[in-house]
Amino acid sequence: MSNAPLLQIENLHARLADDPSVEILRGIDLTIRPGEVHSIMGPNGSGKSTLAQLLAGKEDYEVTDGRILFMGQDVEDLGPDDRANMGMFLAFQYPVEVPGVSAMQFLKAAVNAKRAFAGEAEMDAGSLIRHFRAKAEQINVPFDMLKRNANEGFSGGERKRFEIYQMAVLDAQLGILDETDSGLDIDALRIVSEGVNSMRDGMRGFLLITHYQRLLEYIVPDFVHVLVNGKFVKSGGKELALELEQHGYAPFGVHEHAAIAPPAGASA
Amino acid sequence: MTTLDADRCACGCTDAPCFVDALRQLGRQRFDELGWPTRRDESWRYTDVSPIANTQWREPGDALPADVYPADVARFAIPDLDAVTLVFVDGVFRPELSDDASDLGAGVTCTLLPEAVRERASWLDGRIGTLTSETDDAFTAMSNARAGELGVVLHANAGARAAKPVRVLSIASDPTPVAAHPRHVIIAGKGAGVTFIEHSVCLADDAVSFTNAVTEVFADDGAKVEHYFLEQDSERAFNVSTLAIRQGASSDVHSHTILLGGRLVRNNVMPTLIGEDAHCLINGLYVGQGRQHLDNAMRVRHAAPNCRSRQHYKGIMNDRSRGVFTGRIIVDPVAQQTDAIQSNRNMLLSDDARINARPQLEIYADDVRCTHGCTTGRVDDELVFYFRSRGIPENVSRAMLIYAFAAEGFERMSLKPVRRLLAAEMIAKLPGAQGLSIELD
Ligand SMILES: Nc1ncnc2c1ncn2[C@@H]1O[C@H](COP(=O)(O)OP(=O)(O)O)[C@@H](O)[C@H]1O
């Protein structure tokens, strides 16, 4: 496979569709090539989740300038399901509870949707279960989790692990992780990170969105970008994350109460 | 309603009048006093019955029996359900299409009502009509006036358990309007257990029927009764049904109602808990489309201490359909330690669909737990986005979410074949859900 970018974001400007006076993203450029791990760090409210959701196709936001290419294709006319079926995956900051649909039924529908998109027949029940089991082992989630309704009554940690599990089951090519680390204790953080690392194969790309540097000790990024007020104010290598740990976002004119290291027992 | 003045004994007794006659007279009087309900009647505020009142109805059996064959009956089977099915076509019992009811197990008997009036008077005298005679509902009064002519009696001696469910399958075949007033009586003696299914279907989409069914359930101390009402009439049909229940001490009654068809449907469920520690579950789902009007009126009366009632009703309304839910809970002064929960949740699938929901709590005891909740919403956009972000197309996402909303209540049913049938019916109604095969176990 070529080294063509997985994702290209060019001069992206976006605002709230319902309230055009709320400008959130103010000119973002980002290229992710196969095998690369990028991290976006930024204080609360800087636009991290907006960027993640916009990439995944959320219609709450309106692009006013610039464009997004995924696998070389302008995503403007692609629905969230098309993007997902092309290999994009968003691990949500706040995964929603799905009443009445088990995690298994949910993933079965997702796997078969992806196969239909690729013009393939549905996966038979036996192969599906084997696939689910193999991925459960790889990501270190209990298989029994799949019998419960998706996210319903899951703890914060379980939800995040289930997101990573879904990413593996769907064999995503670009994983966008929106604050997957927040609310996790050290053990859960390690499990989640090992899951992500187990998927790094030199071809897949990852975009790790985080407030804290801690996650980046487990999943080491190739590039770090600092997002403040809807713009990258600085980009660099992994050392930039350490810089942020020492000085916080203050050098960028942001004064937060919280330290860069999460307070003990911090939750999402 | 000329036949209200019938002068012969309506159940065909030779030495008229029989013990049901007083009920019939009372019914005629009461209907004359009440007249057809209007929107000014509080209980009928959202439902206009004038299309029923203004139709010239034919009596069951006035025309030649309709051509209905075993293959037609098979179409309405509940797959894998081992039940005794009794078939009525346009309000006429059809023995050649029905199962033999003799193998329900020791102490359990199922007969036609007119036969039971003649031969099993001791079961019915002092029971039939006792839950309906003092009605302020014109349809129930009408039913009282016709009591004994049509219907089924299911009787279980103390301690007897029915070997299988009894299913009354009512088939409407006729595009000329036929009105039927069946009355079913279910008597579960002390510690007995029975399951009764009322299944209402149509052979032709243009079948016009008016069914005014009243079912009286007597659950004696410790009895367990499960009642299903599966309503799949044509969208030109009128269906008024009343389930009146008397529960003795420690009895347990479950009522499951699924309204899928009908132009105008009124579903009354009225348990009275008269013995201590009685439990009742009222589970329902109404799914409307086109211009269907589906009205549900619950009246749960706690008349003894320490009883528990649960009401879970859900509506899914599409197109220009309208759903009504009235949930009345009455807690008598003696009914201390009542534990009553009522929940009514509705999903609107179109801008023109409507819901009117009203809880009515009348609590006259002080030491009770009585909660109610009512919501009306749409398919949650956040959930649709979550599904789509996993590659699931929008129509399939919505279908899965609507299905999941509906199916929650299926899990409260003990008969898995009924659950599976309903799952298939729901999936057939939801574009995009076809082939989803959401398994139930
Ligand atoms: N759907 C929305 N409705 C209203 N405001 C929004 C919405 N999405 C984002 N915003 C606003 O945009 C800004 C960026 O939000 P977000 O992208 O969630 O930040 P972050 O993830 O970096 O904390 C915030 O000021 C937030 O209030």
Ligand SMILES: [Mg+2]
């Ligand atoms: Mg965020």
